[in-house]
Amino acid sequence: MKHGKIYRESAKQVERQKLYEPTEGFKLILDTAKAKFDESVELHIRLGVDPKQADQQVRGVVVLPNGTGKKIRILVIAKGAKADEALAAGADMVGAEEIVAKIAGENWVDFDVCITTPDMMGQVGRVAKILGPKGLMPNPKSGTVTMDVAKAVKDTKAGKVEYRLDKTAIIHCAIGKKSFGAEKLIENYNTLMEAVVKAKPAAAKGIYLRSVVGASTMGPGVKFKV
Numbered sequence: 671m672k673h674g675k676i677y678r679e680s681a682k683q684v685e686r687q688k689l690y691e692p693t694e695g696f697k698l699i700l701d702t703a704k705a706k707f708d709e710s711v712e713l714h715i716r717l718g719v720d721p722k723q724a725d726q727q728v729r730g731v732v733v734l735p736n737g738t739g740k741k742i743r744i745l746v747i748a749k750g751a752k753a754d755e756a757l758a759a760g761a762d763m764v765g766a767e768e769i770v771a772k773i774a775g776e777n778w779v780d781f782d783v784c785i786t787t788p789d790m791m792g793q794v795g796r797v798a799k800i801l802g803p804k805g806l807m808p809n810p811k812s813g814t815v816t817m818d819v820a821k822a823v824k825d826t827k828a829g830k831v832e833y834r835l836d837k838t839a840i841i842h843c844a845i846g847k848k849s850f851g852a853e854k855l856i857e858n859y860n861t862l863m864e865a866v867v868k869a870k871p872a873a874a875k876g877i878y879l880r881s882v883v884g885a886s887t888m889g890p891g892v893k894f895k896v
Contacts, residue, residue, distance in 0.1 A: 676704050681890040689895040692859055695884060696852040703886035709848045710739070710887050711855055715841040715866060716880040725873040728841065729834040731812050732865040736854040737829030739847035744823055745769065745781040747790050747808075752819050756785070759823035766790065773797045779804055785814045785822045833866065839880075841866065848886055859884070863896075 673681070680702035690698065696711075703709045719726040745763045746756035753764045763769070763781060770793045772778045777800055784801060786794050786808045794801075794808060801807040808814040812832045816822050833843045845858040863882070870878050882894040 684890050684892055689893050691895055692856045695892045695894050696855045698892050699884050699886055702889040703848045705888040710844050711846050712844050714883045717839050718877045718880050719839055719874045721835050721837055721839050726871045728869050730869045731830055731832050733825055734829040734858040734861055736858050738844050742826055743781045744826055745784045746819055747786040747794055748819055752787050755820045756823055759820035760827055761823045770797055773800055783826050784808050785819055787817055
């Protein structure tokens with residue numbers, strides 16, 4: 671892959687083999703974020719686990735103290751009083767069978783998070799093949815299948831993010847925007863890293879945290895000391 675001139679110039683500021691402390695690392699990420707839009711900042715955490723083994727999965731949710739900076743569109747699939755609670759809590763869209771039918775009939779996925787109550791999982795399961803590949807399928811482990819839909823909506827709006835291992839044993843997670851500044855990004859970084867460390871599977875052997883790389887949307891990767 672060929673990079674543009676701006677990226678190449680930014681990459682010269684990063685020592686490829688150096689492991690940076692968070693304070694220095696995030697300053698460097700912000701200094702090399704040269705795009706004209708408010709770039710997102712992501713972490714890429716490589717773990718020493720085998721993602722093929724069920725007892726070595728790493729997945730969870732964490733509320734970042736400063737949010738992600740992204741406007742989250744929340745769909746709640748619920749009925750009656752629970753639907754009313756979701757609307758009052760700030761859900762962007764609420765529905766029941768008619769929403770499931772819309773997803774099934776139109777492949778409609780114009781939302782970022784889907785929350786549902788346990789009694790609606792039978793309906794939601796019918797569109798699992800549509801929601802699953804896009805990471806939108808509700809799951810009790812991520813707190814998106816719950817009777818307390820109001821809390822789930824408020825937590826998500828406040829900055830709750832889900833982290834999960836991919837097939838290459840890496841967790842990819844956005845932790846904010848360039849406009850946050852280094853201090854807020856470091857707070858979010860520390861919160862996410864603490865959650866990932868606590869989620870270490872009992873079956874994991876050897877070095878758990880293999881590497882951590884941070885980067886802005888269009889900027890070069892910066893390796894962190896772990």
